[in-house]
Amino acid sequence: MRKVAIIGSGPSGCFTAQGILKARPDWTVDVYDTLPVPYGLVRYGVAADHQGTKAITRQFERIFERQGARFFGNVTLGRDVTLEALRAAYDAVVLATGLSGDRDHGLGRAEGVIGAGQLTRALYDHPDAGRLPDVRGEVIVLGNGNVAVDVLRLLAKTEAELQDSDLGAEASAWLAGRPIDGLTILGRSPAAAARFDPVMIRELGRLQGVSIRVADLPEAGGDKLIEALDGLDGLATGPRPVTFRFGCRPAGIDTDAAGRIRALRVEGPRGPEVLACDTLITAIGFCCDGSLGRDALMAAAEDAEAGRIAAGLYAVGWFRRGPRGTIPENRAESLAVAQRIVEEVEAAPPRAGAGAGILPAGHEVVDWAGWKRLDAHELAAAIAGRCRTKITTRAGMLTLCREKEDAR
């Protein structure tokens, strides 16, 4: 019987485990995560008001509850266990650790300049997130992708529109109390080249408290995105001004005496402009935060396209591809890599490695049952109008994972 270790329990790690166990139900598949909780960006990236998208976790649960994968939460690759040790202990190791650093915008640091990853992790109660930042005044969201739309939508929503989300009490109060004068979503490319999903743009048409203006828009000419943007222009359901700007290349920021941003200078479609800006949220993509030597590993990969780094070492998801692509793309890729792993592992002599036996003695691992205890607690503790209340610290998570039902 062969053993595979998958590092990272986000969509790409889960789909890889699913694919391997579907082909070889008797193999040992161990899924590790640095957090005590599974699912990666499904829990901490997919928007709190998109619970339907998060329902994919019902499928992932099966991998652990019926297909026999084992969960090893609270185990950090590079700290609690090394890649070398894992490779010796398993027939194959799959890196599925994602990419979570905010890509650098090159505008320099200042008070009030915030990465979208940093903001969403704080909003969604990621245990390693910093405090909720000081978002106020004229807010510009820089970026033309779906993460920028998520941020805009959450900041634009009224409390009533956040019903049934899994935002915590603190994040909810923070959103409700934001002293925002205006929201601008600004992209460097022209509207026709924006990476927004037209469906997500149309979703903004249901916002209840906004007055939307879409500037810099060309003729639609049958383009779905332009049509969707055109449909938003002029929407007036409430007081909060929302503006779309396109073709504006950021050129620099101006700060006040206290070091806080007060303006964003852009090269606009009609020349240079200075836009008043008290908060700049950059949603221009993600990058490697330097951990695990990712860039060097992928650069040296034998067949990076097919997810093979070296014999017995594979990569999937955002870790392999870079920070692009949605859950469906991860599935297609992970299932293909899973098939390749099955073929290559079977063609190689068995390793008879120690598997999870290499974990340091005394290290507290969260198993599936532990996560389910925490999950049940979070669901039961949901405050009014919410579907879940996440535990926000690792220590708090570990305590609840540990607690047996009968001890409560």
Add this chain to the structure above:
Amino acid sequence: MNIVILYGTETGNAEMLAEDIQADLQADHAVEVANLSDFDPGDFDPERLYLIVSSTYGDGELPASAQPFGAAMRAQAPDLSGVSFGLFGLGDSEYETFNQGSLHLQELMEAAGAALLGERVVHDASGSDLAEDLALPWARAVVALAETRLGAAA
């Protein structure tokens, strides 16, 4: 009864559900599961009952694995009179085009002359129901309808 469950999926929910339905029905019936991406409209057999399970993607479109089937149905325009099918849709009411993919499959099948047994039943990912809690009773009801028909025909 000889049953084929065909699924159209993009993130695997419909595939999982197809397997759940298979597990539920196979004690009493011969049940096969196939991805719509591997199924040709020319293979429909009036002797079998087809249970189609499909999600919706993009802007109310068919999910990736059902797209080739949709294209083949349009291109081949097969005569499916005598073929019976049930239809279960997966979708999310967050989207205005809620479950239009499965509706589209229904239209394609009916235009080709196939007969829908019972109602098309849909699941909402933003709702509180588990898909299998809706789909298993749906599948049993469709099978019962098919059996009554067969009985009536015999």
